[in-house]
Amino acid sequence: MLATKRSPLVWAVHLSVLLIVILWTLPTAGLLISSLRDKDQLAVSGWWTALSTSSQNLVYRAPGAEAQAQKDGKFVISGNVLDGANAKVSAFGFSSREPAAFPAGQTATLNDGAQLTVREDGSFDLVSDKSFEGDRGQRIFITAGVPPRFTFDNYREVLRAAGIGTSFINSLTVAIPATVIPILIAAFAAYALAWMQFPGRAVLVAVVVGLLVVPLQMSLIPLLRLYNSIGGMLGVPAKTYAGIWLAHTGFGLPLAIYLLRNYMAGLPKEIMESARVDGASDFEIFVKIILPLSFPALASFAIFQFLWTWNDLLVAMVFLGAGDQELVLTGRLVNLLGSRGGNWEILTASAFITIIVPLLVFFALQRYLVRGLLAGSVKGG
Amino acid sequence: MQQLFMAIVTMAAGVFACAAYFFLTNWLLDRIFPSRGVSSARASRNMRIANQIRPWLFLGPALLLLSVYLIYPVIESVWLSLHDRSGQAFVGLANFNWMIHDGEFRQSIFNNFLWLLVVPALATFFGLVIAALTDRIWWGNIAKTLIFMPMAISFVGASVIWKFIYDYRAEGRDQIGLLNAIVTSLGGAPQAWITLPFWNNFFLMVILIWIQTGFAMVILSAALRGIPEETIEAAVIDGANGWQIFFKIMIPQIWGTIAVVWTTITILVLKVFDIVLAMTNGQWQTQVLANLMFDWMFRGGGDFGRGAAIAVIIMALVVPIMIWNIRNATREMKG
Amino acid sequence: MAGLELKNIRKSYGAVDIIKGVDLAIDKGEFVVFVGPSGCGKSTLLRMIAGLEEITGGDMFIEGERVNDVPPSKRGIAMVFQSYALYPHMTVYDNMAFGMRIAHESKEEIDRRVRAAADILQLTKYLDRLPKALSGGQRQRVAIGRAICRNPKVFLFDEPLSNLDAALRVATRIEIAKLHETLADTTMVYVTHDQVEAMTLADRIVVLSAGHIEQVGAPLELYDRPANLFVARFIGSPAMNILPAKILETGERTTVELPGGLRQTLPIPTAATEKGKTASFGVRPEDLTIASGGNDVLAGKVSITEALGEVTLIYLDNPAGGEPLIAKAPGHAPVERGTALSFSADPAKMHLFDPNGISYIR
Amino acid sequence: MAGLELKNIRKSYGAVDIIKGVDLAIDKGEFVVFVGPSGCGKSTLLRMIAGLEEITGGDMFIEGERVNDVPPSKRGIAMVFQSYALYPHMTVYDNMAFGMRIAHESKEEIDRRVRAAADILQLTKYLDRLPKALSGGQRQRVAIGRAICRNPKVFLFDEPLSNLDAALRVATRIEIAKLHETLADTTMVYVTHDQVEAMTLADRIVVLSAGHIEQVGAPLELYDRPANLFVARFIGSPAMNILPAKILETGERTTVELPGGLRQTLPIPTAATEKGKTASFGVRPEDLTIASGGNDVLAGKVSITEALGEVTLIYLDNPAGGEPLIAKAPGHAPVERGTALSFSADPAKMHLFDPNGISYIR
């Protein structure tokens, strides 16, 4: 590294990276915080308010008549409007029209003559001369300062879902070979397209680029039909792991070949020549020289391919099936959302659960994006 | 446990089978056309034959898979695009004729061009800048991981995230959308962002840029690190400052990779529909081709003819990029 | 049978002709050195022999077999690249072992040979390093080591010692010479800019210029009887002094008139037709001795002197104008700038070239 | 004021110390040449001066200003990299113009200087080429051109001529010398393995070995009075012959006994305490003349001769064992292998080193 550490520019770099990182992570941070919040709060207040104490209007329903006790000839229902939460009541009311009619500590007289006292700590007494009736308790509206409160319930709920372990393994079983196989196949093809002489090379490169555009959706029906007929012919099920690996491989190949070829074409020719003079065949050059030197490209593609196959739902559903045994993690999590897909708290938590594995992969492979891999190889480029 | 074991066995078998193909075919080729231990004239003739075959061995599996998984569906799409909704009756170019008269299609084309102009350029640009900047700081890897995160988040997750950004609540209410919270705290009136015609396209693009920057960043970061350090040293000695080194030394050397990233994102933009589907489903004039295609293909039983016709158009849009790539490839192979 | 034969070999990059028809037969086991100005095509020729550049025209034979279409790996060559071309991801050891591993040599044999080469090249300490952690000279030594580990039919060396210090250069040169002796059947082709290397190593030297051969011959032959002005000036450092000379008398011996009116009679026969022509007269700096009167070949004012320790170079103003003339005096010659000096030389060591620059045949 | 001053400069890569404390003051305008065996740290030192390597310890000053933390671009340096470090995406012209463009020189000025440099380096034909279409020597010339176009405070040359042919090397060397003369205030630091370059260009030569300085001095000083055995053997090619010598008599002059019983009296004073010690006796090959009887310094059987044209190297079996002794005879000395020869030398040109290898002070 250059000895330019202390230049003032470095501060500018730090600051701009910080700024970009904040911009980029802010949305995700929102998701993270949301995933730790009470689900009822999600739609009511912005996630950033969860970080500070906020004044909230809450509704509490006092226990019904069965909870009343007799004290000094009066009927009393008491309890705590905060349910033990760490907050402070500032005002309360008993009508939805005036939810903050009384400051904490005061006593309000209800329409039916009963008296309600709510203290700052949330404890309340509902006192009446007559016996309370009905099992629908009195609503108490309170205004309380609620300190930040986070819960892991959302995560617990997701992680405890039945079959999540199976789905996790299914996802891995899909994603790992579906990452390795295309890399292997694409690397060979990319080498041929970058360094071997044969007619039609440039056209093939362009075809590969062109195939990048084929919409996945167009392929599903013809392919599944093909799978069904092959499966029928061989007497095996049409939806197998091998099938989905090949599908992911097929869909991932154009990008893999394109990226790898570009990278390989940039490797210094001399190294290959030198290996050739050393007697190495194309196969040996590929395995012993090109592959190790292409690690940065292989790693970056691996990161993406893994990510796509891991997050994929559509291809897995079509080629593997949606049954309980075959369900991949994304499928399982989406199913948790219920038929109408409304449970954001589940969504937020599961988004973070699925993200972990790809991030680990990214972290693990990032170290292959090394600097100066080719340093010292050729003099005078 | 047993499932885990089975999983490992199938994975190993799958990967092994693939590797074995390459080893075995190469070994066979060298067996059939030996070059060691035969007369040298034979050897060189064999070598020549083998060298004509070998590229195809290397390319073989890739070509096979590409044909089955991509080329065959393309042909199928073209065929379908000339047929009616259930793929039974031949209708000639009727689907295309319908298309050019369809307002929604024209809207989609227009929006797609907007996307093509904005997203690849910005995603590549941010990716490049981030890749370059993070390379020089000690916490660069952490920064990169954070910026990569959007890529790793599933689309469903991403759509919730952006809901919390763009959400609209009436004026005077607690905003749960960050953007409106900022706007209102600055004294502005909240906006229902994704319903503002024309501009909402850009709000949707922001999402894709936010996601794709991670892609550009990773690829470009690998490329930047491949630049010979000494050329940068030489530039430093020549008195170049950070900017000059970046623009005059580093960028030209990774130009090829920038083009690749740009091409890839462009093509991805042509195919993008998850975001539009999840955020607006093309309403408020945000329709794009891919979503339109999806709509026609699968909504309410679908119209395969029209869906395929739109797919054909999407594929046709890539032709200029292909030609440009052929040019590049031939130039590169000459030099 | 020739170890290596080039027949009218040509090479062009697009419209630019780089090698313009080279004919050369190298015996099996011969040590041939290519010399020539920078950019004349030495490396290209070497790379064509190796099979790394396509041959635009002509035929190439290795041990009698036409190899135009034989891939490099089948030609049985080892090569030291001018740019080293080390495998950046392999240690020094693995770089050297690579070729042998490809050839499926036994582990022990590989280890023995790598260690031997490393020993010769003083690389033993660095065997576990990657190329990027080596100095320029060390990298070059790895490149040499990689070649000399192997047992090829033809060795190709492209300026292999250019980045080594004098001592190491001598030592390595000697090792290469020894290698050549041990492997009597191995043909060696060597490119260098170092005269000492060329003179000491070569069985024959090939002088190239702008893509064609100027002269091929044993080292002393080139030094003593350069075929033309180009070779004369190219072999020897500092280069031979060249003066215009008018041919006064022809016959068994030739008398010429040098600038300043000095006359010299050389033991070189010329035809009568040459009389009156302006030839080029040459004499090497090291053949000049400060004249003690009589038989002067040149005289002039000293413009600079350069003391190299061992010898002193004396630069004289050229009476014919142009580049200064140079004389080499042994030791620290105490010559002042500005003094007028005259030099004499042994007529047997003088050279004469016709107006086209071709040497008169002795 | 020193143009460049190094104070106890150190550099290590991890646990490996590469530069082990170098102290050196270079005057403004001085031309200093670094020599030393391959891998001794020359390039590293140069790169530290340029600011490309962090300084592990010690201080560096350029024109009085401490530059340890000054970025390279602010140091006012031009450098020829050992590995050239050309910009692969720029033509030769742009490679050379880059630095000036950065400095916002006028277009005409840039053009003038680039063309001038290209002219000197015979690159004019190649100005539009990319580096990858150049020969090794051409690339090196571009690297030189890139540096000499500019107007820095300090020039750093790392083996700039190693891949050039003799003629070009001489010509370029002369150009560099001229440049040095024109830019009287510019300090030049030059690394080379070529003795001639070092001797002709240097105001002072710095001999480095394994990360430290062995001797600093004017070229002839190093040649004539090497401070120790290392320098003695390093300067001069072939290296000085070293023989064990027993000190017989001390005083104003010293008498030693050489292997084979030969005695020599040298005009070197020694203290009486040295008597009986085994010193090292040195004599350069070029100082040996075939003895015509009397005052022999060495004798032995000829093992090989190498005719370089200009001189002939005669290798003798070493009576003390080990490396052969070498003598240089001018011209083509007609010496047969196996003949026994004895050599004499001028006592003033003999060297004597104490048992630690330090030279006795004359």
Add this chain to the structure above:
Amino acid sequence: AELKFKPGEDSKFNWSSYDSFKSGHDLKGQTLAIFGPWRGEDQVLFESILDYFRAATGVDVKYSSSENYEQQIVIDTQAGSPPDVAILPQPGLIADLASKGYLTPLAEGTDKWLLDNYSAGQSWVDLSTYAGKDGKKQVYAFPYKIDVKSLVWYVPENFEDAGYQVPKTMEELKALTEKIAADGGKPWCIGLGSGGATGWPATDWVEDLMLRTQTPETYDKWVTNAIPFNDPAVLGAIDEFGWFAKNDKFVDGGVAAVSATDFRDSPKGLFSSPPKCYLHKQASFIPSFFPEGTKVGQDVDFFFMPPYASKPELGNPVLGAGTLAMVTKDTPASRAFIDFLKTPIAHEVWMAQSSFLTPYKSVNKDAYANGAMKKQGEILLNATTFRFDGSDLMPGKIGAGAFWTGMIDYVGGKSSADVGAQIQKAWDAIK
């Protein structure tokens, strides 16, 4: 798996129907793949029904679902690997599958069965009848699990606090709306947002209002486009919706919030303090989006979206949606499954849990898990007319496209005439 309710134990279940089904079907060793829309909680509930089927027949049943079930069923049928039984909520999609020949007609007499056993039977027969590949109309689908859409949700205590009464007629509802607005409150919470499906809640409004302003026959003509979308009848219903939604005073957050608010978020305004709104129209599924712990019947309640007093001839029309089961692969097991759905027990077991309504007349209404469900069930049973969600009956491009977009545009400011014309144009384009 263990059966949720032990057969024979609880008398509110019609166990005899289970026993007779069991004795009539022994299909041990057969398999049945069912593909349906239910995921999450619904899936658990449905599995509990399947357990009875498994126990009764011995069939190995595999149920699967998918987020993209519409897409997946199209792919699977097209590619030739359909499930045995598909359960789908979209008649439009079913019609398409039927017309392409991917469905097997249900057993003879199913129409008769529906007519007899389901309340407003003809409505259900119509809903289940589709044209096959040969163009012949047959019963292809069996309605099972119905959602009632004509519900308006409110918080009784808020009504008490403010002194409002549950309206009995549409006129009263409008008056109440005006009164709340006059009191300074916002009467309605309306949210049309639904990600990719944004706009659909508005279609429910329009359909409900269609049924309350026009005859069922006009409604049927509308959904088949026998009358154009910009027919005054339709425009009238749209404008009726506009009366509620396009008035800043009537909707929480103002008109701009209507299309931007997610339908899942919109009911939350009922429960905030002070209430952001007093009324919310949504189908019977909506309680799952109420705040945690909300008890229907106590914390919140609903009333039937009232008819116009001025149009008594229209009776009590009920708008609903639901899922229909169909045979995609004709096997004994899939036939048996449809038979199973005809048993009261298949309904009661789900009724006894949650979120299940049925128009099946012979089920025991007391099996409903709570009063609220029972009340909804009664709305369904008392329906004089039942109409399926019109947008689901229209072609996908309209019902799940142009109609949605049109409603968004309408709320965004376009006139009903423009929107009607625009939708009609889209409809013309796909004819």
